[in-house]
Structures are given as C-alpha cells and as structure tokens.
Ligand SMILES: Nc1ncnc2c1ncn2[C@@H]1O[C@H](COP(=O)(O)OP(=O)(O)OP(=O)(O)O)[C@@H](O)[C@H]1O
C-alpha cells in the first residue's frame with residue numbers, strides 16, 4: 001500500500017481545523033454523611049448554590065448549604081440508595097424545569113418530570129429554565145389594568161383581581177379554597193375558547209403542594225370534564241413526596257408560567273398551598289441544621305414567599321427594549337396563593353407574612369361556609385388593593401355600594417336578633433342585605449360570565465329583588481338570565497361596551513326583572529293551589545294511620 005503524503009496532510013489539516021476542544025470540568029466529591037433525605041458532601045469546592053448534584057443510582061440532589069468544608073444538600077428521590085463514601089458529581093446546572101407548550105395538559109412533578117404516564121415531554125435543552133429567576137424590575141412593569149375574571153360573583157364584584165396581581169386566598173381547612181381556584185381556572189376558558197394557540201387564552205398553572213394525591217386527581221378530573229386541561233399545567237408535589245420537592249414545586253410552576261408571560265401571554269398561577277410549602281421548607285432547613293426562629297421556621301421563610309410572589313407581574317409593552325430577556329411585552333402573571341389557617345388565626349407567622357407580601361386577600365370563613373353561604377367569602381375583611389383599576393366600568397358602578405350594604409347588613413343582623421321593633425330604614429337594610437347575600441351564593445363549577453354577573457347584581461343593588469322572598473333569589477337568577485338571553489341578548493353586550501349601565505339598558509333590565517318576578521309569583525300561586533287540592537284529599541287517607549299511631553304515643 002502506498003501512502004500519499006499530500007492526502008494524509010490534507011486530511012490531518014482538516015481534522016485539526018474542525019477540532020473543538022470539548023472537555024468539561026466536573027468536580028467529584030464524597031458523601032460524608034447521609035440521613036433524613038439530607039447528605040453532606042466533602043470536596044465540591046466549586047459547587048454553586050441550588051446546583052443539581054448527581055448521586056449514584058440516578059438520585060439527584062440540590063446544594064442548599066455551602067459551608068467551608070462541606071456542602072449540605074437535599075436529595076430529590078430515593079435517599080436509601082445513597083451511602084456514606086459514595087461519589088457525587090456536580091452538573092454545572094442550577095436546578096431547572098422544562099417550559100413551553102408541550103407541558104400544557106400535563107401533570108408533572110416539581111422538577112417537570114411527567115407523572116401522568118403520557119410519555120416524555122417534547123422539550124429541547126433551551127426549554128430548561130432555572131427555577132429561580134429574578135423578578136421583573138419596576139421599569140419593566142406597568143400598572144395592573146386588565147381584569148382577571150374568576151367567574152365568582154362575590155369576588156369579581158367586590159374583590160376584583162387584575163392581571164399581574166397577587167391575591168391571597170386564606171381560610172381554615174375545608175372552606176372551599178381549592179374549589180375557588182378550580183372555578184377560576186375553568187372560567188379562563190372564556191378568554192380564548194380553551195385553545196392554547198389563541199393568544200388571548202389565559203394559560204393556567206395549578207401547583208399542588210402537600211395535598212393528598214386524591215385531591216390532585218380530583219382537580220385533574222374536574223378540569224378535564226370542563227375542557228380546561230387544554231390550557232392548564234398541573235405541578236404536583238403531593239404530601240407523600242419528599243419535603244424538598246414540596247418546597248421547590250411553586251418555583252418550578254412559576255418558571256413554567258414565566259415562559260408564557262415573557263412571550264406576551266397572560267398566565268394564572270395557583271399555589272395550593274404556601275403554608276404547606278413553608279412546613280416543607282422548615283423540615284428541610286432543620287435537617288440542614290439552619291438555626292430555627294419564630295415557630296421554628298428558619299429566618300428566611302419570609303424571603304421564601306416574597307421572592308416567589310414578586311415574580312407575578314404585568315409587563316410593560318416595551319419590556320423587551322429594556323431587557324432582551326423578554327421576547328414580547330404586555331404579558332402578565334397573576335398569582336393566587338392559598339394559605340391555610342388554624343382556627344381562623346390570621347395573625348400567625350406565615351399568614352401575616354403572606355398577607356404583607358400580596359396585594360390583597362380573600363378570607364374564607366368556616367362559619368359562613370357552614371351556614372350555607374358558599375363561597376364563604378367574608379366581604380367585610382377581604383380586600384383587593386389594586387384590582388379596582390382593572391374592574392370593568394359597569395361592574396364598578398353597580399357593585400360599588402354592595403360592600404357597604406353587606407357590611408351594614410351584617411352589623412345590623414347581629415343586633416336585630418334581640419329586638420323586634422325596628423324602624424323602616426333598618427328593616428330596609430336587613431331586607432336588601434339578606435337578598436344580596438343570597439344573590440352571591442354560587443354552586444361549584446359554575447363560573448358566571450361578567451355580563452351575566454352585572455345583570456344579576458344590578459337586579460340586587462337596584463332594589464328589584466326587595467319584594468321577592470329571599471329563598472327564591474337564586475331561582476330568580478336562573479329564570480332572569482334565561483329570560484335575558486332569550487329576549488334581550490343585546491343588553492349583555494351593551495353592559496360590557498358602555499362605560500356603565502346606560503339608562504336604556506336599565507329600563508330593559510327593570511322591565512325584565514318585573515316580568516320574571518311575576519312569572520315566579522304565578523308559579524308559586526299555582527303550586528299553592530295544587531298543594532291545597534292535595535291537602536283536601538289527604539285527611540281521608542291519613543285518618544286511619546293516625547288512629548293506629550295513638551297508643552304508642554299515649
Ligand atoms: N361554592 C360551593 N358550593 C358548594 N360546595 C362547595 C363550594 N365550594 C366548595 N364546596 C365543597 O366544600 C368542600 C371543601 O372544599 P375544598 O376542598 O375546595 O376546600 P379546601 O379549603 O380547599 O379544603 P382543604 O383545606 O382540605 O384543602 C368540598 O367538598 C367542596 O365540594
């Protein structure tokens with residue numbers, strides 16, 4: 001075989017020209033001790049805060065304590081596979097989650113790994129975003145000014161939420177907190193018909209922290225049944241998962257939302273709930289031997305929630321010019337964190353922290369809930385500090401006086417129990433309040449469009465229902481909305497367009513209220529007649545039975 005030197009050199013030259021040095025540095029450390037899901041590792045001198053570490057057997061961990069001679073890290077996964085003396089490698093990657101459209105409709109864990117058995121996500125390397133991101137700065141934001149309709153009358157009318165706002169939902173256990181979030185997610189279907197490709201469609205993310213798995217499955221089933229999963233991602237770190245996963249889940253969910261926000265979309269992120277996240281954080285930090293403070297929470301538990309909730313924002317239209325990180329301006333991320341209280345104690349450590357971070361709070365009360373006032377929103381102490389600017393004008397005008405009405409009602413109702421001689425004005429307040437309270441009741445999974453809400457609330461606040469029996473108010477609502485849809489469909493559009501409810505619309509509404517009330521009264525009269533007829537027949541049949549009963553009671 002004869003070698004042609006020219007050819008050999010040309011090949012070698014080409015190889016040399018194409019050579020790219022691709023060596024990667026990886027530090028390797030040794031596990032000093034392991035227990036309770038926490039490992040201490042020696043020898044990782046260049047380890048970063050929050051860096052993902054690799055343990056043998058596919059177990060991953062996050063570096064959380066960078067100390068002089070060792071790194072404290074929590075394990076994400078089966079901790080029993082890790083032993084003293086095992087080798088640990090750094091990955092050079094701060095903990096990150098997959099983002100993007102392929103997550104829609106999926107159920108994933110805190111690290112973005114699918115849990116729904118529907119195969120891997122179609123994501124590339126660029127789709128992995130770090131779970132801790134800086135919050136948008138002041139100049140990159142703009143004031144909250146668009147409504148985030150929850151479809152719940154009591155909230156949209158009195159405690160309106162705007163896009164980009166952070167509104168806390170707080171209450172004891174079993175007061176309908178999760179129900180409220182689910183309804184708000186279902187209601188977002190109105191924004192874009194449930195089609196995630198429609199730029200107007202609000203993307204929803206439900207982060208379940210420390211919930212029972214059955215609760216998560218229930219939420220998934222309900223969202224599916226209402227066609228809401230097409231634009232929703234569920235991030236689940238159930239109660240049976242490691243505390244580390246529960247503590248990380250909200251950040252992961254937020255990052256997934258930020259991807260959409262930075263592309264100019266509107267996002268609603270629900271954290272259910274942050275009290276459980278704080279408990280998980282406390283557990284992890286105590287195991288890492290950070291000093292405990294009030295209620296044994298570590299000193300930075302405030303920061304845990306503030307740096308998460310600060311990431312909710314309404315971006316300015318020119319945000320991309322200020323910071324190239326944003327692909328498109330005008331997007332928003334609304335946060336609805338939930339905090340569970342013990343015995344209505346809103347002055348406990350975590351509730352006060354989160355109350356001070358958010359732009360308002362919705363109090364759900366056990367007493368109201370058990371009295372059948374569902375959702376059990378206490379309108380007196382609930383507030384939304386920025387949402388008013390986002391409420392649509394017609395709703396603002398007609399619902400403006402309602403809070404005051406209800407507050408007066410509640411004050412007088414307690415007092416009126418003791419006396420029967422009430423003056424006219426007091427009676428009127430009680431009458432109106434009773435009907436408004438009734439009007440704000442709403443069953444689950446039936447969010448109402450804002451135009452329907454405006455029309456029914458108009459019926460209440462205009463006094464149109466004052467002469468109707470309180471227990472028939474919801475029946476009226478149903479008949480009234482059907483009547484408006486069938487006969488005056490244009491009014492629904494008019495109340496959205498007009499800057500208030502115009503006099504012409506008011507005339508139509510007043511007329512419709514009268515008609516529907518008359519219909520209801522006629523039905524009552526008919527039913528009463530039937531009842532009388534039955535009662536007339538009844539004594540004959542009932543008489544013998546009464547006789548046989550007598551000896552027992554006598
Ligand atoms: N508007 C409503 N009308 C009727 N029932 C409701 C309503 N809202 C909630 N419920 C019912 O009340 C119960 C508790 O609701 P939910 O689970 O949402 O409360 P929670 O505060 O999230 O409870 P937990 O503290 O267990 O998380 C559920 O059975 C739910 O179906």
Ligand SMILES: [Mg+2]
Nearest residue numbers: 177178179272
């Ligand atoms: Mg719940």
